[in-house]
Amino acid sequence: MVDKNETAVTKEGAGNNNGAEQSSRYISRLTKDTFALVLAGGRGSRLYELTNWRAKPALYFGGKFRIVDFPLSNCINSGIRRVGVLTQYKAHSLVRHLVRGWSHFKKELGEFVEILPASQRFSEDWYQGTADAVYQNLDIIRSEMPKYVLILSGDHIYRMDYGNMLAEHVQKGADMTVSCLEVPIEEAAGAFGVMSVDENNRIVGFEEKPANPTPIPGQENLTLASMGNYIFNTEFLFDQLLRDAATPDSSRDFGNDIIPAIIRNNNVFAYPFRDPETNERAYWRDVGTLDSFWEANMELVSPSPELNLYDPQWPIWTYQEQLPPAKFVFDQDDRRGMAVDSTVSGGCIISGAVLRKSLLFSNVRVHSYSEIEQSVLLPQVVVGRNCKIRKAIIDRGCEIPEGSVIGFDPEQDKANGFRVTNKGVVLVTRGMLGQPEGYA
Helix, strand or coil: CCCCCCCEEECCCCCCCCCCCCCEEECCHHHHCEEEEEECCCCCHHHHHHHCCCCHHHCEECCCEECCHHHHHHHHHHCCCEEEEEECCCCHHHHHHHHHHHCCCCHHHCCEEEEEECCCCCCCCCCCCHHHHHHCCHHHHHHHCCCEEEEEECCCECCCCHHHHHHHHHHCCCCEEEEEEEEEHHHHCCCCEEEEECCCCEEEEEEECCCCCCCECCECCEEEEEEEEEEEEHHHHHHHHHHHHCCCCCCCCHHHHHHHHHCCCCCEEEEECECCCCCCECCCECCCCHHHHHHHHHHCCCCCCCCCCCCCCCCCCCCCCCCCCCEEECEECCEECEEECCEECCCCEEECCEEECCEECCCCEECCCCEEECCEECCCCEECCCCEEECEEECCCCEECCCCEECCCHHHHHHCCCEECCCCCEEECCHHHCCCCCCC
C-alpha cells in the first residue's frame, strides 16, 4: 500500500497505471523524496556523422527540442524536481542547452537541474559504464538524502509519469523496479536487455541482448525489454554500487552486472510501460540509428501522430530562441512558398519553394524553385535555388548549393560523399559539403 502520507492527485489520463484507476497521480512524498539521474553521456555511434560533434541526448528532435528534453520534461511533469544530468561525450552543446533552458529552478525551493560531468572524484577514470556513472556521484546523492533514486536513460523519446511507477515500487515493497516494454521477440532479439518474470512481475531472470529472448508467460510472441529506467531504494542502491565497484571483473553496468547479481535474493520487479488510455504498449522510440531518427521525425508530420506534442497537460519543455514566426512568400504558379503535411518552426523563411511531408527546425531558409519532400532539416540550414531534396537528414548549418539534387540517386549521393542508409535515407553534414564543422 502507499504510505498514508502520500497524496494521490486526480488528473485525467496521466501516466501508466497497469490497470489501476487511470486518474491517479502520486506526486506528494514519493516524488519529493526522489532524486533523478539522467544518463546523458552516450555517443550514439550508430548515428555516424550526426553525433560527431554532439552527444546523442543533445541531438535535435521534433522541430524544436533536443532528445534530453523528454526525460527532463517527464521528471518535471511528474513532480520530480531534483535532477542531475550526467554528461561525458562531446558535451558542449548539451551543457549549453541545459544552462540556457534548464537552469531556472531554485535550489532554495528544493528544485534543480544540475550538470554532473565525469570529474574523476572516485577514480582516475571517466565513467566506465552506467553503474559507474552513478557510483562516481554517490557523494552528491548522499548530500540530497533522497528516499528513492530514479535512474533514466537520456536518449529516448517518450512521455511517462514516473509517479505511478514510484507508487507501484512502494506498494510492492521493491528494492529495485525496472521500467520495461512489452515488445515482439524478434524486435528484442540482440537489441535489448530482457527480463523473465513470475506472475507478480517479479524479475527472476535477466539477459543482456540475448539472441532468443524469454517470452512473457501466456504471451509467447512477446518479451519484456528494459527501457534503461530504474528506481532504487537509496540505501539499497548504495550497497549494490559499492559491491560492484569492489568487483574486479565487473563492466560497471546495470544491465550486465547489477541486475543479474541482485534478482535472486532481493525484491526486483518489472514495471510494464503502457498507454494510460488503451493499456497497450505506450509510445517509446530509441532514435539510435539514422533510419529510426528519420522515421520518428516523419511520424510527427502525420495528421494524428502517436506522440502528441500539443498536449497542454504534459508539455515538453526546452530552450528556444526568441524568433519571428515562420514566413511563406510568393504566390506564382511556378514559384509558390508553401508547405503540405509539414512542420515548420520559428524563424524559417520558405521563399517560393515547396515542402511536402517534411520537418524544419528553426531558422531554416529555403530559396525559390526548390522542392523538399520527406526530409528533416536541422536548425540554420540554407537551401539554395532549384534544389530537389527527398528522404534526407540535413545537419545543422548546412548550406546546400544551388541546383543540388539529393535523395534521388543513391549511387550519386554516395559519390558526392553523403551517407546513404540501407533504407535509402541520405545524411548530409557540413563536412560532407566541404564546409566548416564544429557547432552542434
